[in-house]
Amino acid sequence: MSLLDELNLRDNRLEGQIPPNICKCKSLTYLGVSKNNLTGAIPVELFRLSALSSGLDLSQNHLVGPIPQEIGKLESLTDLDLSQNDLVSSLNLSFHNFYGEVHMKGIFKNASAIELDANSRLCGGIPEPRFTLLQWFFL
Numbered sequence: 001m002s003l004l005d006e007l008n009l010r011d012n013r014l015e016g017q018i019p020p021n022i023c024k025c026k027s028l029t030y031l032g033v034s035k036n037n038l039t040g041a042i043p044v045e046l047f048r049l050s051a052l053s054s055g056l057d058l059s060q061n062h063l064v065g066p067i068p069q070e071i072g073k074l075e076s077l078t079d080l081d082l083s084q085n086d087l088v089s090s091l092n093l094s095f096h097n098f099y100g101e102v103h104m105k106g107i108f109k110n111a112s113a114i115e116l117d118a119n120s121r122l123c124g125g126i127p128e129p130r131f132t133l134l135q136w137f138f139l
Contacts, residue, residue, distance in 0.1 A: 004028055006054070011035040018058075020045040030054040033061070034081065041065035042087075047073045055079035063087055094118055 004025050010032050017040035018033070028049050038061040047070035056077060063085040092115040099121035
């Protein structure tokens with residue numbers, strides 16, 4: 001059993017991959033490893049940290065590959081920052097009660113990379129594509 005609640009290793013010149021045995025820190029509520037030189041994929045073991053609720057900050061590293069689907073297991077996570085990496089992403093935020101404007105930057109620029117179905121209180125974002133009859137002919 002681990003008594004470690006928060007681990008902030010930001011800006012420490014860490015190199016290599018995130019170790020899969022991080023999942024042994026069962027009571028971890030916050031993990032911050034931004035501004036390092038971490039490489040490789042995000043290990044799925046990271047998402048076994050069910051107490052992780054205050055935040056997960058993996059930003060500003062050199063992480064690659066897809067964002068693991070297991071991220072959905074972190075049901076109580078309030079803050080997530082995966083920015084400034086080389087991750088391949090798609091985002092499904094369907095069937096929530098989100099409200100406000102959807103920005104047209106980052107992943108939100110690519111309509112095929114995000115799903116926002118059944119969030120009737122959202123506005124803005126990418127307009128639906130409009131095709132002329134001639135464009136339809138050549139699709």
